[in-house]
Amino acid sequence: MPKAKGHPTMLDVAREAGVALGTVSKVVNRQPVGEDYKRKVEQAILKLGYQYNSSGRVLRTDRTDTVALIIPNTINPYFAKLVHYINIALERRDKKTLLCFTDYDKNRELEFIRMARENQVDGIIALTYNAELVIPEDIAFVTIDRFFSVSVPCIASDNFGGGWLAAHRLYDLGCRRLAFMRIGSSLSNEPSKRKEGFVAACVELDVPFELKILEDNAPFGEFEAFLSSHIQNGRLDFDGLFCGTDMLAWQMIQVLKGKGIRVPEDVQVIGFDGIRMFGTLDYTVSTIIQPVQEIAETAVSTVLSSHLSTVPSLICLPVQYAAGGTTRD
């Protein structure tokens, strides 16, 4: 029976590409094949409009080869980098990413989780600030930066170690009176440990320190007031400042400059995240770098693990320090 026009077969593709039928089969089934052959087959498939329907596979294996990624946005460069490397890690395993931006909207998060279950995704990776979130038990669920319960694996940077490292580095650079600033959160989340590590190091080094933690919805002006209250006769009474994020560090540096305080001459500043200008150039400030690529890789391998109940409930990955012009190194 002749094939209807417009419904090319795998053989048509092989003829168009000038390759063997087995080569086409390998390409559509994602088996290894030389790059040149692969390109020829891909081009022929597109040219002829050949349709290899994968839904049969979906029904057979009862998997969709899709992982849902729930994250506030990609405007924030830390989130953007995380989305990038999670997607790359999934692609490497022939999985697709179902991308859900919550914009910090709790109802949208709930709806996304339900939608992901409905679509029978292989798992969910979520970075969320939603305290009310109910984690479904019938789906692989991994969180980033946020503790939910001992049965939900959480992947994070070593935030405690990062805070500890920042205080030590400031001390090694000659600072003898430190301060820590962050925008707080009432949630039990991993980034809170940046403060704990910082305080532990200050106590250990026997260095006096100040803490200024702003509540989520407090006016930003309180940070300015805190800095002003520590300036006497044009001098800041601490010489080392650690901020909870690079963004906050950068904002505080602008405030300090506006008040005639020089960075790094009068005060050395370290942030947290490892954000680079335009994603790839210089660090925006001296910083504790989050190992984003490793966090992504670990989140993906964990969510796809077939033994989710035996994986650690918290995995903290090592951070490192990098100078970015706001310290004297």
Added chain:
Amino acid sequence: MPKAKGHPTMLDVAREAGVALGTVSKVVNRQPVGEDYKRKVEQAILKLGYQYNSSGRVLRTDRTDTVALIIPNTINPYFAKLVHYINIALERRDKKTLLCFTDYDKNRELEFIRMARENQVDGIIALTYNAELVIPEDIAFVTIDRFFSVSVPCIASDNFGGGWLAAHRLYDLGCRRLAFMRIGSSLSNEPSKRKEGFVAACVELDVPFELKILEDNAPFGEFEAFLSSHIQNGRLDFDGLFCGTDMLAWQMIQVLKGKGIRVPEDVQVIGFDGIRMFGTLDYTVSTIIQPVQEIAETAVSTVLSSHLSTVPSLICLPVQYAAGGTTRD
């Protein structure tokens, strides 16, 4: 017949949430319902593990309600912002995003396009630099920034207008000798028009100008050499510089500062893109802002249009200028 344990019904969800059955039905079918009711139902669904299988709907309508987005990465903040707003625009229409990062790999692009067709997505939005790309004709395809053919709609900023605006702004700010720098591309793409608009304005204003366009793979040092060759006795012989991107502008400013040239005192610099520090704070340089949100919205409404053959083949959206500290305004 009693329901097996672990397979709750819609009625179980209604009881758990304390709402009417119709309310549950509305939520799972995405019909309007009060936020409070919606949250109660969503929570009950997750708690009970209720499964509303949507695959019936997929088979009925022969649509997957998914659009593939093909883009190099989200490390670059312009791409990151584009991914964000495209995804938001799709979510608003109850569509899912299938995210494909190419990392500029041509074979991966081809594979993604084939995979998207296999998965019967509703359409493809692509930002690609692949000259060899074959666009499948049996699927809605929209490109961003890149011309393929008159039958493939392209959405872009008004790049010509942006180049024109940059030259005019520099002139209005007192510059009387201009230069333009960019990293070139052999492809017929929209951003090339930034130069055309710049040149048109220079001719119109009767202002002398220099052009330095680097090939894709040329060593970056050629830009430095260009700047050095225009410095005589410690003075730069042009006083206004327009760069093809904010990133290039920022890099050139570092080079100029290293050579003792002050920005904006000795030379005023304007970039292109509208990149902000940390995604939301100050502009990194004075800039021509790309209307990313509008580009995203237009790409989405175009790819989902049921009359793709009658939509314009090129839609250019208006840009605007913003001061960012590297000009004297």
